[in-house]
Amino acid sequence: MAEHILPNEARYAEALKSAGDGHAPALLQQLKALARAQGLWNLFLPGHHGAGLSNADYAPLAEIMGRVAWASEVFNCSAPDTGNMEILSLYGTEAQKARWLQPLMAGEIxxxxxxxxxxxxxxxxxxxxxxxxxxxxxxxxxxxxxxxxxxxxxxxxxxxxxxxxxxxxxxxxxxxxxxxxxxxxxxxxxxxxxxxxxxxxxxxxxxxxxxxxxxxxxxxxxLGEGRGFEIAQGRLGPGRIHHCMRLIGCAQRALELMCQRATARVAFGKPLGEHGSVREDIAHSYCEIEQARLLTMMAAEKMDREGNKAARDLIAAAKIVVPAMAARVIDRAIQVHGAAGVSQDTFLAEAYVYARFIRIGDGPDQVHLAALGRQLLKQHGAAAVA
CATH class of the missing domain: 2.40.110.10 (Butyryl-CoA Dehydrogenase, subunit A, domain 2)
Structure with a gap:
């Protein structure tokens, strides 16, 4: 990331403009080839199909990739392919895997x-x-x-x-x-x-x-007729936690940029970071990121230990907490950057859109709140009835 992707962030944006509709820049293909040659490939997929990493192993890697919007694809770890590869690996026939999973895992399609x-x-x-x-x-x-x-x-x-x-x-x-x-x-x-x-x-x-x-x-x-809802639930669990992992990376980068801006920018006779409200925003952001990271790691660990279904309470909690947290932190960073924060000169505007969109994508907040509340009532409410 530090050697090959962050230095090419502006170059990629410019190359994308001239790549033509639907076509990724040649730069992306070059970086993908390099990542695959280094073994940094299909990191998200547990078991023999992928790199063999656990969800807890993958979480900090996804966070690092999440610092740049297009970085996940360099490592063949980008949505929606990740979820689709999981579907095919779990539910596909051998013929379906041969036709679709193998070229997806190779990054050919x-x-x-x-x-x-x-x-x-x-x-x-x-x-x-x-x-x-x-x-x-x-x-x-x-x-x-x-x-x-x-x-x-x-x-x-x-x-x-x-x-x-x-x-x-x-x-x-x-x-x-x-x-x-x-x-x-x-x-x-x-x-x-x-x-x-x-x-x-x-x-x-x-x-x-x-x-x-x-x-x-x-x-x-x-899988068979009538199994679509079952497949969807199996697909969306890992997909939701992957979005959370990436969004923590977005929020962490936003916090770092906010600190840099607050140190370098002067208003009303002193650096922004010496104004109390800015310091409070920075401190709140740090606390919220650390809380969200721990929740996400806890969910990943439970997925590894007990399976995706058993971890649905923590997955739902992370999906509720992390996108909203990221949107708040990125919004604070935008505020500290002023007009630059909503421009194309930083990653903040695009990152904010991603965080806000994921409050709807893979299920809106209200659905996860309702499901988690129902689950907790079922789990703990029986004691009151008894």
């Missing part, structure tokens, strides 16, 4: 996860309306998605689509399925890119995608 829909509140996954209908040896997909992150990348070849195969199933959590859709399948139409706070997030984007009678072989279904 990119992928996207197509779940959120504009017409329904997708925070409740049972609302999903996209239709996946069996037709002989194929499934036919019809629906409209948006914020399908990464689908505009020229290297994106795979869409993992969530939709309903059994809309009348009495168990609403057994109505959904996931299916693998090659992006060049007839009927897949990218309508437009969706900006987040004005950022279009090139080269991958967050496009709106229409599936118009998209026909794929039946063997493209993941």
């Amino acid at each position: 990119r992928s996207a996860f197509s779940m959120t829909e504009p017409a329904v509140a997708s925070s409740d996954a049972t609302n999903i309306q996209c239709e996946i209908r069996r037709d002989g040896d194929h499934y036919v997909i019809n629906g409209r998605k948006w914020y399908t992150s990464g689908a505009m990348n020229a290297a994106c070849q795979l869409l993992i689509v969530m939709g309903k195969t059994e809309p009348d199933h009495p168990d609403k959590h057994r109505q959904q399925s996931m299916i693998l859709v090659p992006i060049d399948t007839p009927g897949v139409k990218i309508v437009r890119n969706m900006a987040a706070f004005g950022y279009e997030d090139h080269p991958g984007g967050h496009p709106e995608v229409v599936y118009d009678n998209v026909r794929v072989p039946a063997e493209n279904l993941l």
Whole structure:
């Protein structure tokens, strides 16, 4: 990071402007080749598929990568590919792994996860309306998605689509399925890119995608009909904690920049850091980052020790705490930087957008608060009844 990525941060931003729609700069490919040659590759994926690191091992590495928005891809550790590789490694058939997981792990292709829909509140996954209908040896997909992150990348070849195969199933959590859709399948139409706070997030984007009678072989279904909700829960747990890890890196870098700015900048006759309110902002930020880091590490450790499902309470807590913390810390750093803080001259504006967006992405705060509260009532409320 210090030798190859941070010194190239401005160069990457300039190269991205001239790379062309959907294309990553050649600089990124060069850095990826270097990282892979050094063995710094697929660090997120436990077991024989990845580098063999635990979640607790990976957490500080993800934090370091999170200091630069595009750095995770250099190490083949960027969303949504990380979650999609986890899906394929856990639930894919041998044929699906050979076709999709191996090139994803080699960094030869990119992928996207197509779940959120504009017409329904997708925070409740049972609302999903996209239709996946069996037709002989194929499934036919019809629906409209948006914020399908990464689908505009020229290297994106795979869409993992969530939709309903059994809309009348009495168990609403057994109505959904996931299916693998090659992006060049007839009927897949990218309508437009969706900006987040004005950022279009090139080269991958967050496009709106229409599936118009998209026909794929039946063997493209993941795990079986009605297993989509189960797969989604398995995918989003690690993905949520990975975002938290990266956001701690964003917040830590923002704090360091805030301290540097407060030391060098003079207002009203003295450095900003000698003003009490600025010192308080710095101190509060330090405390909040350390608390969030410990919570995230505790969640990672429990995932390693007891499994993702057993750690869902701490994963939810981290997902509630960390993005909000990062947004506050970055906002304070922006305030200390003044006009420069909202400009392209620092990473702060883009980092703030990321932190604020993740309060919605992978489930909004309210969903995690409700789920965690319900879980704690179930765990501890029985004593009161007894």
